[in-house]
Amino acid sequence: MTKNIMIVGVGGQGTLLTSRILGGLLMDAGYDVKLSEVHGMAQRGGSVVTFVRYGEKVYEPIVEEGQADVIIAFERLEALRYAHFLKKGGKLIVNDQRIDPITVVIGATKYPEAIIEGLKEEMDVHAVDGMKKAIEIGNSKVFNIVVLGVAAKYMEFSKEDWIKVIEKTVPPKTVEMNCKAFLTGYESSENE
Amino acid sequence: MSETKIMLGNEAISRGAYEAGVKVSAAYPGTPSTEISETIIQYPEIYAEWSPNEKVAMEVAIGASISGVRAMASMKHVGVNVASDPLFTISYAGVNGGLVLVAADDPGLYSSQNEQDTRLVARAAMVPVLEPSDSQEAKDFVKIAFDLSEQYDTPVIVRTTTRLSHSQGPVVLEERLNIEDKVYERNISKFVMMPGNAKVRHLYVEKRMKEMANDLCNSPINKVEYQDKKIGFITCGIAYQYVKEVCPNASVLKLGMVNPLPRKLIEEFAKEVETLYIFEELEPVIEEQVKSWGIAAIGKEIFTIQGEYSANMLRERVLKEDLSLEKAKDVPARPPILCPGCPHRSVYSVLKKLKIHGAGDIGCYTLGAVAPLNVVDTTVCMGASISTLHGMEKAKGKDYIKDWVAVIGDSTFMHTGINSLMNMVYNKSSATVMILDNSTTGMTGHQDHAATGKTLMGEDAPAINIFQLCKSLGIEHVYEVNAFDLVALEKMIKEEVNRDALSVIITKSPCVLIKGLKFPNKCITIPGKCVKCGACLKPGCPALTKNEDGTVSINEIMCNGCGLCMDLCKFGAIEKVGTNS
Numbered sequence: 196m197t198k199n200i201m202i203v204g205v206g207g208q209g210t211l212l213t214s215r216i217l218g219g220l221l222m223d224a225g226y227d228v229k230l231s232e233v234h235g236m237a238q239r240g241g242s243v244v245t246f247v248r249y250g251e252k253v254y255e256p257i258v259e260e261g262q263a264d265v266i267i268a269f270e271r272l273e274a275l276r277y278a279h280f281l282k283k284g285g286k287l288i289v290n291d292q293r294i295d296p297i298t299v300v301i302g303a304t305k306y307p308e309a310i311i312e313g314l315k316e317e318m319d320v321h322a323v324d325g326m327k328k329a330i331e332i333g334n335s336k337v338f339n340i341v342v343l344g345v346a347a348k349y350m351e352f353s354k355e356d357w358i359k360v361i362e363k364t365v366p367p368k369t370v371e372m373n374c375k376a377f378l379t380g381y382e383s384s385e386n387e
Numbered sequence: 388m389s390e391t392k393i394m395l396g397n398e399a400i401s402r403g404a405y406e407a408g409v410k411v412s413a414a415y416p417g418t419p420s421t422e423i424s425e426t427i428i429q430y431p432e433i434y435a436e437w438s439p440n441e442k443v444a445m446e447v448a449i450g451a452s453i454s455g456v457r458a459m460a461s462m463k464h465v466g467v468n469v470a471s472d473p474l475f476t477i478s479y480a481g482v483n484g485g486l487v488l489v490a491a492d493d494p495g496l497y498s499s500q501n502e503q504d505t506r507l508v509a510r511a512a513m514v515p516v517l518e519p520s521d522s523q524e525a526k527d528f529v530k531i532a533f534d535l536s537e538q539y540d541t542p543v544i545v546r547t548t549t550r551l552s553h554s555q556g557p558v559v560l561e562e563r564l565n566i567e568d569k570v571y572e573r574n575i576s577k578f579v580m581m582p583g584n585a586k587v588r589h590l591y592v593e594k595r596m597k598e599m600a601n602d603l604c605n606s607p608i609n610k611v612e613y614q615d616k617k618i619g620f621i622t623c624g625i626a627y628q629y630v631k632e633v634c635p636n637a638s639v640l641k642l643g644m645v646n647p648l649p650r651k652l653i654e655e656f657a658k659e660v661e662t663l664y665i666f667e668e669l670e671p672v673i674e675e676q677v678k679s680w681g682i683a684a685i686g687k688e689i690f691t692i693q694g695e696y697s698a699n700m701l702r703e704r705v706l707k708e709d710l711s712l713e714k715a716k717d718v719p720a721r722p723p724i725l726c727p728g729c730p731h732r733s734v735y736s737v738l739k740k741l742k743i744h745g746a747g748d749i750g751c752y753t754l755g756a757v758a759p760l761n762v763v764d765t766t767v768c769m770g771a772s773i774s775t776l777h778g779m780e781k782a783k784g785k786d787y788i789k790d791w792v793a794v795i796g797d798s799t800f801m802h803t804g805i806n807s808l809m810n811m812v813y814n815k816s817s818a819t820v821m822i823l824d825n826s827t828t829g830m831t832g833h834q835d836h837a838a839t840g841k842t843l844m845g846e847d848a849p850a851i852n853i854f855q856l857c858k859s860l861g862i863e864h865v866y867e868v869n870a871f872d873l874v875a876l877e878k879m880i881k882e883e884v885n886r887d888a889l890s891v892i893i894t895k896s897p898c899v900l901i902k903g904l905k906f907p908n909k910c911i912t913i914p915g916k917c918v919k920c921g922a923c924l925k926p927g928c929p930a931l932t933k934n935e936d937g938t939v940s941i942n943e944i945m946c947n948g949c950g951l952c953m954d955l956c957k958f959g960a961i962e963k964v965g966t967n968s
Contacts, residue, residue, distance in 0.1 A: 206723065218555055222393045229521070230393075230555040233497065234418055234832065239751060240929055241723035254631040256521075256554035259699045260712040272719065279714045296721035297927055301759045304719040335944055 197250035199258040200350075203277045204269030205294050206233075206241045209339040212365070213267070214245040216343065220352060220360040221249040229256040240297075242273055267346045269325075269339060270294050271310045278314055287318055288346045290325040290338065321345060321385050328379050337369075337376035344380020354381060394558045396551040399522040400489055401427035402558065403529025404459050407485070408566030409433055411451035413444035415802065416831040417463030418498035419552040420491035424461060425834075428844050432563065437834055437843045440769070440802040441466035445473045445488065452486040452542075453578060455569035457533050461489035464505050465768065469803070474542065475512045476580050479588040481540035483569045485533035488514075492548045494668045495695035498830070500749065500768065502693065504669040505546050509646045513592045515599055516544045516646040517608065518624040522556035528643065530564075531608060537569075539595050546645070548668065550625045550695060600647035608643030609652055618705075619660025621653065621673060621684070626666050626696050633701040648676055657682045664705065668696050725754050727930040728906065728947025730870035730896035731823055734794075735760045736926040736951065737876045743790050743884065745821075746779070748772035748804070750796040751829045751898075759927040763794065770795070770803030776818050777811050785817045789884050792819045792892075797853060798828035798836045805856070811889055812860045819883045820891045823870070824853060825898040833901055857891045864890035871896060873954050899947050908948030908963045910941050916960035923952035923961060 200217065202210045214230050221228040226249040233243045246258040260280050266287045268274030274289040281287055289311055298304045307313075311322045323345045329338035340361070347357050358374055365373045394402065400423050404412060412435040414424040427435045438444035441462040451458035462470060467490045474488065490508075493499040509516045517532050519525040525547065532543040576584045603609060619638040620630045627641045640656040642648070657663050657677070665674040665686040674686035689704045690696070702708040725732045731752045738745060738755075739762050747753055747763035748771060756763035765775055772793040780788045795804045800822050811818060828834040835841040840850030857865045864883065868875050876894070883890040897904060919937035930945035931952060941952070941961070953961040 205721065207726075218393050222391075222557065228393060228555070228557060231550060232395075232553045232555070234422070234553050239723040239726060239754070239830070240721075242721040253556075255628040255698050256550065256556070256625075257697065259697055261710065272721070275715045276718045276721075279712050295929070295932055296719050297724045297758070297929065298719045298721070300924065300927055300929065300931065300933070302933075303758065304717075306719065307717070 197248055197253055199263045200247040201258050201263045201266045201277060201280055202245040202247070202269070203266065203273045204243055205273065206239055206243045208269045210243050210245045210269065213339050213343050214247055216360055216364045217247050219364050220356060221247070223356065223360060224352065226250060227253045229253045231256040242276060244277060265346060265349055267342060269342060272296065272306065274314060275307060275310050278318065281318055285319070286349045287314060287320045288342060288349070289314070289320060289322045290342045291322045292324070292326050321349075323380065323383065323385070325380070328383070329376060332375055332379055334372050334376075337372055340373050340376035341380040344377040345383060347377070347381050354378075357381070390560045391557050392560055393555050394522045395422055395426075395553060395555050396519075396522050396525045396547055397422035397553070398426040399525040399558045400461070400529055400545065400547065401430070402560065403526035404487075405430040405433060406526070406561050406563050407530045407533040408457050408564045409459050409533070410456040411448060411458040412436070412461070413438045413447035414461040415439070415441045415444055415466055416828050416834040417466050417491070418831055419493060419547070419549040420461050420463045420466070420489065421831045421834065422552070423489060424843055435843050437836060439837050441470040442472060445470035448486060448488070449473055449477050452482045452484045453571070454483070455571045456484040457566055458484060459487045459489065462491070463499065464490055464492045464503050465499060465501065467505055467508055469769070471508060471512065474514065477542050478512045478514045479585055479592055480578050480580055481588070481591075482536055482542060483571060485536035486542040487529060487532045487536060487545055488542060489529070489545045489547065491552050492546060492669065494548055494550070497549050500766065502669065504672060505544065506645055506672040507670055509544050510672070513596055514542055514544050514646070515539070515596070515644060516546050517643055518546045518645045519551065519643070520624050520627040520641070521551070522554065522558050524643070525551065526558050528608065535599075539599055541595055546624070548625055596647045599644070600650055603644050604649040604652040606644070609649050610641045610643065611652070611656060612639045612641070613659065614638050616659055617661045618664065619656060619662070620664045620666050621656065621677065622666040623673070624668065626668050629696055629698045629701055630666055632698040633706065642673065645673065648673060650680065653677060654680065654682065657684070666690060666696070666701070722757065723754060724927065724929055725751060726899055727928050727945045728899040728949040730825055730894065730898070730949075731755060732760070732926045732928060733870045733873065733896075733949065733951050734821065734823055734876065734894050735762045736955070737873060737880060738762045738792065739925075741877065741880060743792055743880065745792055745794045746772045746776040748793075748795040748799050750799050752794055752796055752823050755794070759925060769799050770807050773804055773807035773811060773820055776820075777807065777814070777816050780816055780818055781814070785887060788818055792821050792880070792884060794821045794823060796829065797822060797824040797826065797838055798834075800853065801837045801851070808857065808891070809860060812862060816889045817887050818889060819880070820889075822853060822891060822893045824893050824895045827898050827901055829898045829900070833898065853893055857893075862889055862891055864888060865893070866891070867893045867895055869896060870894040871949060871951065871954075906947040907965055908950070909943055909946040909966050910948055910950060910953050910961050910963050911943070912939060912941055913960050913962055916958055918958050918960070920958070922955045922957065925955070926951060928952060
C-alpha cells in the first residue's frame with residue numbers, strides 16, 4: 196500500500212530540507228520512494244508543496260487531491276489551501292504561524308480568520324507553534340524541524356531512526372540544534 | 388553490491404553523463420534544468436561550465452564532440468530556441484564523440500514564459516529524442532543516448548520535464564565507463580556545412596531517422612506491457628506513471644524514444660487493443676503522427692494541451708469517476724514576490740514614483756510587473772528588454788520613450804542583452820537602459836556568470852566589468868549607483884530619461900540570498916511615531932504587516948535591514964538597528 200505525505204508552506208520556509216530528511220528515512224527503511232519538489236520562481240515567497248510517496252512500488256511522484264495520509268503545513272493559510280488533499284482519516288499537522296501573502300499586504304484580500312478552528316471541525320488537526328518552541332530552544336530557524344518532530348508522532352518510524360537520518364542529512368554544524376528541535380516536537384503534546 | 392541512492396531527476400541525468408564517460412558539459416541555468424550542472428561538478432572527470440547563453444553552451448559541446456570526446460549541453464526548453472541555430476545544423480553534420488542535449492520542458496509553467504514542447508523542435512531539426520519517466524531511467528537514458536549518438540552519427544536530445552527533473556527517486560549507481568576518445572580526422576564534407584556538403588548530409592539525416600524509427604522498434608527503451616486489451620495506452624515520460632497508478636491492468640506501450648516514432652511497434656500495439664488512448668503531456672506530437680497513419684485513437688479530445696497531467700485526470704476522463712473534491716473557498720493566492728531586502732524593490736519604488744514604464748526581461752525582476760509595484764510593462768524573452776525598447780523608439784520617436792526604461796539583470800545582460808545594447812549604439816538610440824546588477828543569476832538559484840568572478844567549478848575567474856563593457860561600446864553616459872540610494876537613483880533616472888542620448892544605469896547591490904552574505908542590521912518601528920500613512924507599505928515588502936489599527940509592524944526574522952521602508956518614512960517612525968547575529 197502506498198503512503199502519501201505532503202509538506203506545504205511558503206517559499207523559504209525549508210520544505211526542501213524537511214523532505215530530504217523524510218526521503219532519507221524512507222530509503223533507509225527499504226521502501227520505494229518518490230519525492231516531488233518545487234524549485235525556481237515559486238520559491239520566492241510563493242506557495243510551495245512537496246509530495247512524498249512510499250511503499251513497495253511507487254509510480255507517480257505526486258499526491259493527488261483526497262489521498263494524503265499526512266499533511267505537514269508550515270503556515271496556516273497553506274494548510275487551508277491544501278487541506279482538500281487529505282484523505283478521510285488522514286492527519287493534518289499545522290504550524291500555527293501567519294505569513295501574509297502579498298495580496299493581503301496590499302489590501303486586495305483578507306487573511307482568513309480562525310483557519311485552524313475551521314479545519315478542526317472537518318478533519319483531524321494537530322496545531323503547534325513551532326516558531327515559539329524553536330525560539331525557546333534558541334534558534335528560530337529550526338521551527339520546521341520542530342514541526343517535523345510533531346508529524347513524526349503520527350508515522351511508523353522510531354525516534355532513533357529519525358535522529359539517525361537527521362544527523363546525516365543536515366549540515367554538520369547544525370546537527371545538535373536540529374536534533375534538539377526534532378525531539379522538542381516529538382516529545383510535545385498538543386495541549387501544552 | 389551496487390549502491391542505490393535517492394536522486395533528483397536532474398542529479399540522475401548528471402550521474403548518467405558521468406557513467407557514460409562524458410568529459411565536457413556546458414549549460415546556461417534555467418529552471419527546471421539548473422541542477423544538472425550544479426550536481427555534475429561533483430565529478431572531477433568532467434569539465435563543466437556555465438556558458439553565457441545556450442547557443443554558446445551548445446557550440447562548446449559540439450566542439451568537444453568534434454574533437455572526439457563525449458559532450459553534453461543542458462538547458463530549459465526556451466534555451467533550446469537560443470541554441471536552435473547550432474542544433475539544426477549539427478543535426479546534419481553529426482558527431483564524432485557522442486553529443487547529447489538535455490532539454491527540460493515546463494508543462495504547467497512553474498517557472499517559464501511559455502509551455503513549448505521540445506519534441507516539436509526536435510522534429511523540425513530531425514534530431515532523435517529519448518524521454519525518461521523516472522530518476523532511474525533519467526540516468527539510463529542518458530547513457531543510451533550517448534551510444535545512439537555515436538551509432539547513428541547524430542546529436543540526441545534527452546527530454547525531461549519539471550516534474551521529472553524535480554522529483555527524487557532511487558537510482559542504482561554504476562561505474563564510469565572507460566570511453567576512449569575518438570580519433571579526430573579532418574573531414575570537410577562532414578563538418579563544414581556549406582551548401583554542397585549540407586545537401587548530401589540532409590539525405591543522410593533522412594536515412595538516419597528512417598533507420599532509427601525502424602531499428603528501435605526492437606529496443607528495450609520502448610516497452611510493451613500487454614495485459615487487459617480492452618484499453619491500451621500509448622504514453623511517454625512522467626505521464627506513464629499516471630497510467631500505471633490509475634490503470635494498473637491496462638495494456639501500455641511506453642515509448643522511450645519519442646522522435647522518430649517506432650511506427651511498426653505502434654501499429655502492432657494498436658491492432659491488439661480495443662480502445663487506444665494516447666496520453667502525452669503538451670502537444671499532440673505522438674497523436675497526430677499515429678492518427679495520420681490511419682489509426683483510431685483518443686487523445687487531445689479529452690486530455691489537455693495546456694498544463695501538467697495527473698492521475699486524477701485519468702480517473703475523471705477515462706474511468707469517468709466523479710471525484711467531486713471540495714476545495715476551501717476564497718483562499719487568498721500567494722504568488723511569488725521579491726524577497727525582503729531585495730535591491731530590485733528599491734529600484735522599482737523609484738520607477739513607480741516617477742511613473743516610468745519598464746520594458747522588462749527574464750529574472751526575479753520580472754516580478755516588478757505585479758502589484759503593488761506594477762512597473763514592468765513587457766516581458767518576452769532573455770535580452771528582449773533592450774531591443775523592444777529600441778523598437779518602440781524607432782516606431783514612435785524619442786519623446787515617446789521619455790517615460791520608459793529597459794530593465795535587465797546582470798546575468799541576462801551577459802546572456803543576450805549585450806547584443807541588443809550594441810544595436811542601440813549602432814542604430815543611434817536615445818534610450819535609458821537599467822542593468823539591475825545583483826551579482827548573480829538570481830531566479831534560478833544563484834549561479835555564477837561571466838561577470839561574477841567565479842566559474843561553475845568554483846574556480847576564480849576574470850570578472851567581466853559590466854561598466855567597462857558598456858563604456859567600450861562607445862556609450863558616453865554609463866553610471867553605477869547603489870540600488871538603495873533613493874535620492875541619487877531618482878535624480879539619475881530623471882536626468883537620463885530626458886537626455887537625448889543613450890545611457891546605461893547600473894544599479895549595484897547584491898541579491899540577499901547569495902550564500903555567505905551577512906546582514907548586520909534590521910529595521911524596527913518606533914512606538915508612537917507611525918502616522919498610518921502607508922508609504923512604507925507601497926513597495927510591498929513581505930516583512931511589513933499593517934496592523935488592525937493601521938500602524939505597521941516589521942517581522943524581525945524576515946527583515947534584512949535594507950532600510951527601504953525607513954527611507955520612505957517621512958515621520959522617523961522606523962529606524963535601523965544592529966543585530967548580534
